[in-house]
Amino acid sequence: MTTVANPEYAIDVRGLNKRFGEKHVVRDVSLRVRRGEIFGFLGPNGSGKTTTIRMVCGLLKPDAGSGTCLGHDIVREREAIKRKVGYMTQRFSFWEDLSIAENLDFVARMYEIPHRKEAVRHAIDTLGLASRARQLAGTLSGGWKQRMALAACMLHQPSLLLLDEPTAGVDPRARRDFWDELQSLAAQGISVLVSTHYMDEAVRCHKLAYIAYGKLLAQGSADEVIASQRLSTWAIHGERLSALQEELRSRPGVEQTVTFGDALHVSGTDAGLLEGTVRAAAGVDGRSCEPVETSLEDVFIYLMGKTPDNSGGTA
Amino acid sequence: MRRPHTGSKTGFSPMRWWSMVLKEFTQLKRDRLTFAMIVGIPIMQTALFGYAINTNPKHLDTAIISADSTDITRSFIAAMQNSSYFKMVGTLPNEAAGREALARGKVLFVVNIPAGFTRQLLRGERPALLIEADATDPTATGSALAAVSGIAQSVIDREIAGPLSNLHGSPAPFSVRVHQLYNPDNITQYFVVPGLTGMVLTLTMVLMTGLAITRERERGTMENLLAMPATPLEVMTGKLVPYIGIGLIQATIILLAARYVFRVPFFGNIGAVYLSALLFIAANLTVGITFSSLARNQLQAVQLGIFFFLPNIMLSGFMFPFKGMPGWAQALGNLLPLTYFLRLIRGILLKGNGWTDSWPNVWPMMVFTVVLMLVASITYRKTLD
Numbered sequence: 001m002t003t004v005a006n007p008e009y010a011i012d013v014r015g016l017n018k019r020f021g022e023k024h025v026v027r028d029v030s031l032r033v034r035r036g037e038i039f040g041f042l043g044p045n046g047s048g049k050t051t052t053i054r055m056v057c058g059l060l061k062p063d064a065g066s067g068t069c070l071g072h073d074i075v076r077e078r079e080a081i082k083r084k085v086g087y088m089t090q091r092f093s094f095w096e097d098l099s100i101a102e103n104l105d106f107v108a109r110m111y112e113i114p115h116r117k118e119a120v121r122h123a124i125d126t127l128g129l130a131s132r133a134r135q136l137a138g139t140l141s142g143g144w145k146q147r148m149a150l151a152a153c154m155l156h157q158p159s160l161l162l163l164d165e166p167t168a169g170v171d172p173r174a175r176r177d178f179w180d181e182l183q184s185l186a187a188q189g190i191s192v193l194v195s196t197h198y199m200d201e202a203v204r205c206h207k208l209a210y211i212a213y214g215k216l217l218a219q220g221s222a223d224e225v226i227a228s229q230r231l232s233t234w235a236i237h238g239e240r241l242s243a244l245q246e247e248l249r250s251r252p253g254v255e256q257t258v259t260f261g262d263a264l265h266v267s268g269t270d271a272g273l274l275e276g277t278v279r280a281a282a283g284v285d286g287r288s289c290e291p292v293e294t295s296l297e298d299v300f301i302y303l304m305g306k307t308p309d310n311s312g313g314t315a
Numbered sequence: 316m317r318r319p320h321t322g323s324k325t326g327f328s329p330m331r332w333w334s335m336v337l338k339e340f341t342q343l344k345r346d347r348l349t350f351a352m353i354v355g356i357p358i359m360q361t362a363l364f365g366y367a368i369n370t371n372p373k374h375l376d377t378a379i380i381s382a383d384s385t386d387i388t389r390s391f392i393a394a395m396q397n398s399s400y401f402k403m404v405g406t407l408p409n410e411a412a413g414r415e416a417l418a419r420g421k422v423l424f425v426v427n428i429p430a431g432f433t434r435q436l437l438r439g440e441r442p443a444l445l446i447e448a449d450a451t452d453p454t455a456t457g458s459a460l461a462a463v464s465g466i467a468q469s470v471i472d473r474e475i476a477g478p479l480s481n482l483h484g485s486p487a488p489f490s491v492r493v494h495q496l497y498n499p500d501n502i503t504q505y506f507v508v509p510g511l512t513g514m515v516l517t518l519t520m521v522l523m524t525g526l527a528i529t530r531e532r533e534r535g536t537m538e539n540l541l542a543m544p545a546t547p548l549e550v551m552t553g554k555l556v557p558y559i560g561i562g563l564i565q566a567t568i569i570l571l572a573a574r575y576v577f578r579v580p581f582f583g584n585i586g587a588v589y590l591s592a593l594l595f596i597a598a599n600l601t602v603g604i605t606f607s608s609l610a611r612n613q614l615q616a617v618q619l620g621i622f623f624f625l626p627n628i629m630l631s632g633f634m635f636p637f638k639g640m641p642g643w644a645q646a647l648g649n650l651l652p653l654t655y656f657l658r659l660i661r662g663i664l665l666k667g668n669g670w671t672d673s674w675p676n677v678w679p680m681m682v683f684t685v686v687l688m689l690v691a692s693i694t695y696r697k698t699l700d
């Protein structure tokens with residue numbers, strides 16, 4: 001199979017497969033990430049996100065499938081990919097017994113960055129790390145660690161960032177700052193593939209992919225992903241919603257019930273059947289109901305419910 | 316309804332204690348290497364101490380320079396052999412060949428029967444036999460040499476009879492002169508302290524490199540390294556260089572102590588000692604790298620290191636005389652680089668061995684290093700697979 005580099009795509013991989021022993025961890029995953037795009041990668045724990053990202057950047061060899069990353073073949077041109085990609089691992093993987101400045105300096109040398117000292121100082125300043133530059137990385141809090149990791153994988157000015165759950169364990173304020181930073185990078189033409197569990201982050205992505213059990217279940221813009229599942233959703237307000245939720249679960253047409261604050265969202269693929277059920281159930285006890293647009297979160301919960309739980313199982 | 320908690324909160328709770336015990340057992344059961352150590356170490360130690368180690372070594376390799384072969388000299392050789400301390404492995408043409416065999420450690424003793432020995436004996440001139448011994452390790456040769464006078468007496472009692480009876484009396488009809496080479500005063504430290512270099516280098520090089528690389532994997536920083544453009548060769552050699560320096564510092568400390576505290580004689584070339592140390596460090600680093608790719612975490616790296624270290628002290632001739640061990644133990648010992656390094660450094664320092672005497676101990680270490688380097692580069696994982 002020939003892999004013709006398409007300059008339009010930062011990542012263009014087809015039919016990726018990976019097995020670990022008996023476990024088929026990634027099944028026929030194809031992804032296309034345009035240049036300058038923030039691409040969100042979602043899915044439950046153990047669904048194969050990290051494994052897919054590792055294959056994209058050449059850290060794992062796919063058992064089957066092919067593709068390019070920044071125009072380079074993901075199997076044959078790993079070394080070229082490594083030079084152009086910034087990869088932030090899921091687990092903090094810098095040296096905890098080195099300071100921020102020492103870590104950055106090491107990375108800068110690894111990439112043979114010209115004007116190294118300046119580049120490191122610049123990275124420290126732009127990410128606001130100056131006050132902690134001499135602190136050992138191991139003693140930093142989650143938010144600072146994540147900022148340092150981002151600084152380190154930006155040092156060599158990559159044109160693609162692969163970020164594996166970069167905001168796990170980071171407080172909301174730092175998360176927002178981090179995403180502001182990502183958006184300004186994307187505006188400069190840098191492509192970003194980011195895996196996340198947070199809905200507020202998913203909605204900030206230009207494109208999304210949802211993976212479960214190693215299989216890609218949906219891909220596209222948020223609207224496309226929502227539309228693809230053909231769900232209708234009703235919101236019910238009123239008293240004793242948790243009792244109602246129990247009751248509705250087994251009713252015809254109801255495929256999913258989720259509580260959002262003071263509203264109960266009820267979704268199903270058969271709009272007519274769902275409407276009848278919801279109206280009949282909600283019309284008592286002074287509860288009100290109305291059709292609402294299916295949200296991304298409804299869809300993701302729906303997708304997650306469609307497949308058995310696969311977090312760390314041996315399936 | 317939940318049952319209220321019984322038992323005091325601060326006192327000793329058998330229930331809590333038992334759950335701790337159970338948890339520990341469950342974890343132990345899962346840790347196969349620890350399990351292997353629990354069973355393996357006593358078995359290994361029992362086998363080594365029970366069968367391999369012998370502090371009263373027998374059947375020690377002995378060569379003969381015979382310029383006089385008669386019934387009496389043959390009887391003396393036979394008596395030596397029968398004492399079970401000496402094992403005759405061959406004859407040598409002259410004294411130079413004898414010295415060389417001793418220098419290279421091929422034999423521990425050379426029996427030199429001078430020309431005209433029997434004739435002088437018969438004339439009552441009371442001649443002397445010469446036994447030269449490699450006394451670098453006093454423990455190895457001590458008991459054998461102590462047996463020599465008894466052997467001589469038994470030969471005299473048996474052979475000097477009939478018409479020769481008049482030769483009996485004092486002094487004896489012939490004497491045995493023992494010449495202890497290299498460590499004539501039998502100072503154990505001369506033997507032990509240079510060997511310490513090898514023991515310390517084995518321990519630190521194997522453990523430190525084993526840990527250095529598994530640490531990167533255990534902490535997840537290996538993934539980061541692999542994602543950067545560095546090649547495996549750069550990563551490995553870059554990581555190892557500091558340990559070469561550490562090894563040389565350790566060797567220097569021990570050598571300084573040997574020279575100035577224990578007054579060990581330095582007959583050979585100190586440059587040769589350092590070259591040997593470098594080669595030996597290289598051999599141990601390859602062991603460390605191999606262990607680090609086998610071990611899944613730092614604990615396992617340490618356990619593998621201990622597994623390697625134990626036979627090294629026992630079978631290399633560091634603690635117990637190499638020649639005193641049975642053949643299978645010597646064969647195992649011959650697979651360990653420490654065995655060769657000990658012979659090398661003791662040979663250079665105590666015997667003043669030069670290049671040709673040292674070579675037989677140099678090439679095995681080179682082969683060892685190259686083979687393990689191949690193993691290490693095969694087992695080194697370039698990707699995370």
Ligand SMILES: Nc1ncnc2c1ncn2[C@@H]1O[C@H](COP(=O)(O)OP(=O)(O)O)[C@@H](O)[C@H]1O
Pocket residue numbers: 020023025043044045046047048049050051052312313699700
């Ligand atoms: N090196 C490995 N060896 C064996 N199994 C692995 C390895 N890496 C990941 N897995 C398994 O593959 C599955 C997917 O893991 P991962 O890609 O990390 O998922 P995610 O990042 O979506 O949480 C999990 O079941 C995990 O246990």
Ligand SMILES: [Mg+2]
Pocket residue numbers: 046049050051090164
């Ligand atoms: Mg992951």
